[in-house]
Amino acid sequence: MYIKMKARAKINLFLEIVGSRDDGYYNLRSIMQTVYLHDQLTILKTDRDQLKLSCNSAYLPVDEHNLVSKAARYMKKTYGLPGGMSIYLRKNIPVSAGLAGGSSDCAAAILGIDRLYGLRLPRNELMDAGARFGADVPFCLLGGTALAEGKGEALTPLPPHPPATVVVAKPPLPMSTAAVFKAYDTAKHARGKNMRIILAGLEKKDIKGIASGFYNALEDVSVGLCPDIARLKKLYREQGALGALMSGSGTSVFAYFGDQRQAWRAMKKTSLAMPHVKQFLTGTWNDPKRSF
Secondary structure, three states, X not given: OEEEEXXXXXXEEEEEEEEEOOOOOEEXXXXXXXXXXEEEXXXXXXXXXXXXXXXXXXXXXXXXXXXHHHHHHHHHHHHOOOOEEEEEEEOOOOOOOOOOHHHHHHHHHHHHHHHHOOOOOOHHHHHHHHHOOOOOHHHHHHOOEEEEEEOOOEEEEOOOOOOOEEEEEEOOOOOOHHHHHHHHHHOOOOOOXXXXXXXXXXXXXXXXXXHHOOEEOOHHHHHHHOOHHHHHHHHHHHOOOOEEEEOOOOOOEEEEXXXXXXXHHHHHHHHHHOOOOEEEEEEEOOOOOOOX
């Protein structure tokens, strides 16, 4: 028996730093949104009592350091699952991009194993399991539109985002989250936007209103480390984007467009100007079965 799971990326429509923590992390306040861009996990039950992970990307470890392996080992040990598993991860989400690719893969592994073995664990137990492996994993298990607080694990579901056309771009320059926060510590910070702008847009299902409230407190320092971020935002805005923003700690940038035709034109012109950048046409995703 096997199961296939989509591990969808997330973007941060709003991200502010509200204080430091004793454990070395920061307290954040962020509005997170799932998009259709996804990796895919295939999880197969095997008779041999071992866990094997393989991946189409040579850049990712497939040993015990991979979050998918960690999650699978935790689920097997905690719930006494018989036999073994063979897991294949097909990567599509760019790595080190602020899109929660690794966290989404981890969430898909937890949820996929739950379904494959018929565990039917309650949501709070799945969330607790996910929180062991990263602050973004619980959101990736929840999906849709949510306010994330604390390290990112304290979630409040929000009204579902209306369908929107989104372009995601990833410069090739890798950038560590630690380096971004170190730069943030020493930088001067201007006053940010009010989160209520986006909340009001969600209530009214107003895409332009949502895009007008985009804000990321880490963007200015990340631009200093990767100038491509600012250049991408400028190019997309020149092509009619409703709004453009860096996601997470970068280096990916996303932009909202009025329709797919406009988005394709913008991608084409951006590709000519910045051929080294990978671009993805996607859109906002919400679980139609979930209601608020």
